[in-house]
């Protein structure tokens with residue numbers, strides 16, 4: 001057994017120093033050092049409250065605050081390097097404060113445990129990340145509205161089962177993603193209500209005999225409210241789970257979008273061009289142009305889902321209140337926040353640097369079996385029951401494929417062999433733009449509907 005040299009915060013009760021390997025194993029400094037700003041912010045609020053309540057003197061609080069500000073500076077510019085022997089970032093800061101101002105440093109921890117301290121740091125971190133993610137999503141929404149506007153009149157194929165289904169306005173397609181990412185933004189807004197609650201003042205888990213003022217600490221930290229129950233305040237990691245869950249949904253949306261970009265930019269589809277600045281090549285095959293950014297986003301989705309599963313499993317079956325297992329929340333939390341913000345941000349940029357191949361799309365959509373639904377609805381307008389109309393149209397499609405005559409080129413006499421209600425006006429609906437614009441229903445793919453969707457979206461930006 002090799003022993004540790006530094007005294008740990010909780011050491012006094014023990015007769016043997018903590019084993020170095022055990023300390024190395026339990027140290028979280030390499031991960032939670034990211035929380036140093038939040039930790040100092042929380043400490044300044046706590047000591048301000050302590051001074052206001054007369055628990056420490058104003059002079060002591062002043063010294064502590066000056067010291068903490070200097071430590072923040074030292075950690076930012078790298079003159080203070082957090083060491084694993086300090087166990088966690090809270091201890092790094094506490095030990096450094098002691099070096100700087102002596103015994104007064106110990107007063108900062110009156111009525112506070114690392115349990116409510118770390119819960120506070122986590123909420124402050126989440127608040128910052130949620131705000132940043134919301135802003136990043138806002139950037140994505142702006143690109144989507146712009147795309148929808150630019151390609152409002154471009155007709156593309158809409159798909160079901162990855163089979164060409166019906167022609168639609170490309171704007172309609174982009175607005176579908178607008179709705180998805182807008183819901184993501186709303187989800188974060190909703191989550192913020194539960195995140196922005198202060199756990200500070202719960203102490204270890206049972207509260208304190210000191211006359212703390214948790215309401216005041218909450219106000220000082222800009223929280224909307226304070227905890228209602230001190231056990232729950234230190235034990236709750238629902239907000240971390242909810243946040244990673246919201247990140248997972250965002251990544252799921254991105255992965256679907258990524259898949260569309262990858263497929264559409266392939267030679268086989270050839271609908272879309274990714275700018276050379278956002279594509280990669282092959283070290284062996286000189287002709288290759290790959291959509292690596294989209295693939296990476298799709299791949300990172302898996303990591304974020306893994307984080308969600310990790311968090312749910314870490315919390316499963318934990319007895320109340322705090323357990324050291326909960327220290328493991330930070331890696332999944334930080335990774336999810338950074339991965340999701342990074343992915344949304346780069347994907348929005350990638351999207352900006354894509355172009356639909358309008359000429360090719362116009363040619364492809366002009367003559368395609370995806371116009372078949374138009375024939376069925378034409379027949380319905382001529383009073384044929386839809387089920388019969390569907391059957392008749394199916395036969396027309398079979399004939400079209402077998403005889404290699406595309407729908408708009410089938411002579412009217414031929415059409416009439418399938419149904420005598422068909423007249424020459426059938427050709428009016430066998431045009432992609434007519435098909436798109438004959439849609440009358442709310443939220444449909446017509447140019448007018450897309451224009452309305454864009455107008456409403458603009459109001460939400």
Ligand code: ARG
Pocket residue numbers: 028032087088114115118322324326327328
């Ligand atoms: N490093 C710990 C964490 O992140 C801080 C809380 C430690 N509390 C304790 N009772 N050991 O969860």
